[in-house]
Amino acid sequence: MTYTTLVDPCDLPKRDVNLEEHHTATISTASAAECFRDLVHHAVELGVSDLHFTPASDQSIDVQVRLDGVLQPFFRVPAAIADQMPGRVKYLAGLRTYQTRFPQDGRISAEEAPHGGDLRVSTYPTIHGEKLVVRFFHASQPSFFEDLRLPQNTISALREAVNCPSGMILITGPAGSGKTTTIYAALAELTGRGDRHIITLEDPVETQVPGVTQTEVNPAVGLDFATALRYILRQDPEVIVIGEIRDEETAAIAVRSAFTGHLVIATLHAGSCQGVLERLFDMTEDNYAAAASVQLILNQRLIRRLCPQCAGQGCADCLDSGFSGRVPLAEHVRINEQVRDHVKQDGPRAVKPDTTMQLASATLIKQGITTPEETARLFGDTQIDSE
Numbered sequence: 029m030t031y032t033t034l035v036d037p038c039d040l041p042k043r044d045v046n047l048e049e050h051h052t053a054t055i056s057t058a059s060a061a062e063c064f065r066d067l068v069h070h071a072v073e074l075g076v077s078d079l080h081f082t083p084a085s086d087q088s089i090d091v092q093v094r095l096d097g098v099l100q101p102f103f104r105v106p107a108a109i110a111d112q113m114p115g116r117v118k119y120l121a122g123l124r125t126y127q128t129r130f131p132q133d134g135r136i137s138a139e140e141a142p143h144g145g146d147l148r149v150s151t152y153p154t155i156h157g158e159k160l161v162v163r164f165f166h167a168s169q170p171s172f173f174e175d176l177r178l179p180q181n182t183i184s185a186l187r188e189a190v191n192c193p194s195g196m197i198l199i200t201g202p203a204g205s206g207k208t209t210t211i212y213a214a215l216a217e218l219t220g221r222g223d224r225h226i227i228t229l230e231d232p233v234e235t236q237v238p239g240v241t242q243t244e245v246n247p248a249v250g251l252d253f254a255t256a257l258r259y260i261l262r263q264d265p266e267v268i269v270i271g272e273i274r275d276e277e278t279a280a281i282a283v284r285s286a287f288t289g290h291l292v293i294a295t296l297h298a299g300s301c302q303g304v305l306e307r308l309f310d311m312t313e314d315n316y317a318a319a320a321s322v323q324l325i326l327n328q329r330l331i332r333r334l335c336p337q338c339a340g341q342g343c344a345d346c347l348d349s350g351f352s353g354r355v356p357l358a359e360h361v362r363i364n365e366q367v368r369d370h371v372k373q374d375g376p377r378a379v380k381p382d383t384t385m386q387l388a389s390a391t392l393i394k395q396g397i398t399t400p401e402e403t404a405r406l407f408g409d410t411q412i413d414s415e
């Protein structure tokens with residue numbers, strides 16, 4: 029089973045060695061090239077999603093990994109080779125090596141990466157030198173709704189919504205909450221039907237899906253979401269996937285498309301299902317059309333699971349964090365005629381999910397799968413009722 033196109037730690041082989049001894053012993057510091065190669069290799073072994081290279085004031089580079097959504101210390105690149113590191117990575121990513129004062133984005137292709145997927149490289153100037161963030165993308169089979177491990181009623185609602193000829197499916201959640209995976213699962217469901225022309229606008233394309241017309245936004249040449257959408261409509265699509273609705277023009281075109289017989293699947297930044305509709309209303313003038321076009325709102329998170337090796341005590345397998353892998357949490361609202369009537373009267377606050385993620389996480393705590401602290405980390409100050 030493949031859960032996500034970003035590395036999913038649950039699906040990767042586990043190391044059977046003490047990490048600290050292992051990586052300090054086997055990460056070469058002979059040259060920046062060898063050091064980077066070994067770091068990437070170990071990061072892939074661990075199943076991290078990102079590798080951060082942060083320049084320190086003493087000319088060395090602190091390397092951190094994002095594992096299960098949390099940034100953790102990993103390695104220190106000694107000053108002797110640290111100054112060559114940004115140049116090496118930028119060279120591999122096809123970036124201008126002499127440009128150190130302006131951010132750049134690039135990719136290291138799958139052929140050069142040890143895990144068979146692309147690496148996305150982002151550079152950013154800091155007062156101590158360039159900071160690099162390397163994100164891992166995995167070559168993988170598209171996942172299906174059943175692979176998402178979402179609650180069964182959420183999967184049914186998703187399936188019903190993607191099989192509608194038109195309307196809008198809006199997905200929210202912070203970065204790394206599995207939104208993209210849900211969208212790819214929707215694409216797998218839609219391509220399975222094989223009868224609709226599907227176009228995506230992504231930032232970036234994380235997985236290539238056969239049978240789908242996929243495009244990356246490219247602000248450098250002026251191809252942002254709104255601009256690309258205006259042209260997409262002339263390509264005669266039936267389904268339009270919008271990586272993110274973040275401006276008024278994109279929101280207006282999304283609503284209009286959904287209202288004129290297209291199925292639109294998009295993500296939007298908000299903290300709750302209600303927040304999604306509030307945000308959409310803020311970005312669109314015609315709130316009636318906006319409310320009428322939305323079919324389903326989905327809010328999701330990934331919560332860390334206690335490490336099965338050490339039961340939360342901390343071990344080499346979990347980088348001493350006590351956690352290993354993540355479990356999805358979700359809440360959704362199907363916007364039917366009844367809800368729509370309530371929205372007409374009371375506005376977005378009429379949008380209320382039947383079951384909440386907080387309730388689901390309380391169940392996971394009871395089952396010993398996660399902890400109250402992890403739930404607090406995920407939801408902030410929200411009170412958890414563990415009954």
Ligand SMILES: [Zn+2]
Nearest residue numbers: 335338343346
């Ligand atoms: Zn552990």
